[in-house]
Amino acid sequence: MAATGGRSLRVLQVMRAPVGGLFRHVADLSVELSRRGHEVGLVVDSLASDSQTQEKLAALTPSLTLGVHPYVMPRLLGPGDLVVPLQLGGLGRKLRVDILHGHGAKGGFHARLAARPRRDSGTLYTPHGGVLHFSTTSSSGRLFHRLERLLMRRTSAIIFESNYARATYASAIGEPTCPASVVHNGLREDEFDPVTPDADAADFVFIGELRRLKGVHVLLEAFAGVTNAGGEPASLFVVGDGPDRREFEAMAADLGVAGRVVFAGAGPARQAFRRGRCVVVPSLAESLPYIVMEAAAAGLPVLATRVGGVPEIFGPAADRLVPAGNAEALRKSMQRVILESSTAAAEAEALRRNVEENFSTSRMADAIEALYFASIGRG
Template identity: 60%
Template sequence: MAEPKLRILQVMRAPVGGLFRHVADLTRALSEMGHDVGLVVDSLANDAQTESKLGALLPYASLGIHRFAMPRVLGRGDLVTPLGVRKLAKSLDIDVLHGHGAKGGFYARLARMGGGKAIAVYTPHGGVLHFSRASRSGRIFHRLERLLMGQTGAIIFESAYAQKTYSALIGEPTCPTRIIHNGLTPDEFVPVPPDADAADFVFVGELRDLKGIHVLAEALVGVHRPDGQPATLTLAGDGPDRAALVEQITRLNLTDRITLPGAQPARAMFSRGRCIIVPSLAESLPYIVLEAAAARLPVIATNVGGIPEIFDGSAESLIPPSDVPALQQAMQRVLDDPQAAQAEMEIRLARIESAFSLANMAGQIEALYQLLLVKT
């Protein structure tokens, strides 16, 4: 017997980064499965790029794209928006409220309070897990997590690491949980060969301390090609620490060795380097590692978050975060022995092809929705 058609509202704050990538992929997949999907997003942080991204999702969002005030930190919108989302869910006869990230999960579960037939599913995507217990915001968000557990139908973790961290920070969930890894589309497994003038290395991500950009710049100083020429780097992205990074690049005399093309789509940047570097100080399960490996690029990454789950079979090559000498040595090894780097890439590719597909991700999430609705 065919599963019933669902009416699903995906709730998130800003359409940026891996969280938005996940929501966009899930929205398309659920729509193609025959479900009706709508989006709730922030009305405070919209620009031309935001509108373009959301516009591309409109054909798959049969229940529309709805905007509410969602402040980045705690603010007045946190009191008003949940009521608006609750009203919207009732008017659209929603079956599933799926909150993504700290704020999306907060709003989806608060909207569930006060009745209504919708179940609330929550995917942290790192979010609340990045708040320290020592910070005021961390204490508030962790307490909210515990208070909202009773409104949570299930929590989906994109990695075993995220599940373990959540339990350590907030407590063992009293609702059902699932580990469902992020997935890639078939076209993302098409190889991306390097351009003739590609740099030795490429970084794609937000320019902020947490991504390890300053560690990367310092490590590059002592890395050289086998012919003695200094190694080069394409550093694509934008963010709050861009100015400090530019100052560091100048101070280290790296202006001729580092190219800064600004924020760019990841796949478009893969041809601009021969090896991708993910030097993050903290992560959950970064798409960039999956995407790069699927495109047949060697990857140097830190041993943080769920990255070892992607590197299963080649995890011995992961390096400690914030370790300049270790990163420098890993970069030098790739230049000195590209055949070994290629062989490791093949191991990682096989792992990703078998365990990280979009069809698998969306299918598991849909099955969870259906199971929870049967139980209500």
């Protein structure tokens, strides 16, 4: 497929650890840009490497014609952060890149320090939460936020994945002095294929990291009071692992629901969707969670909290979102899904259509590609 704008771009994506939603975004963007005829390379942290990471990078390599380039990028600031921008700048010149796109706090920091301002090149930055996670009262937070303000002058454009992220950035750091746009993350076409729950699927399924920030303790408290359509206690399938797993297993026992909660360990979300008839996302904080979009795209009813960019995913149905940390409100919503199953199914289909229309990888890449061309004067 010919590149949009009449020419092929040479793009270097810069990030630290190739894990989580940030890597998912970079991978999807890289594949789509490659499909459109652009040449893409990836810079990652050489310290954040294990067998799973290598498998992910190997799967992405066919779309990375400019290669994968590992550098030492510790999470915290240190002496090495003075060296990497020099190395990255040399790599950019060697590869003759048009675009340096930094992702996350470290990726954005290095990409913008490495950039040599030229009229025919662009330097873009997507925070992905990153620097926004640093407290404004901590010394490291104040340092990162000051660096953010200084680096704006070396930034062609900032891309936020949600309106929530843009507002949080403005509040913590200040209004961007460079161009700024909101471009929502997107899903691939195949992710909109419907998922049919297994015959023995639980009433509810949770998929995510087992830590308190994800609201699992709130979910367990709410679940304890939910019954199925026949008046029997409902069932819950938990997919994931994390530092608070033992606490949650003990809590399930204390609540008397251990016999109807399965802690299955980590596994792919797409497979996990088959294990429940409704996906519950009870997070206490989020940015723009992929799991909400993925569950909606699969056609399943989704119960989620009103945090971060989740209202942007739900769009016209945002009034159905549950207050974070409110177990009683979550219990009522869970009970409603069971007792009003036909209504829940209709709501799920409407949400799937909304996500398909507004949160596709193609739509995401269209917007970012346009920003790339604009940054080098070809918009």
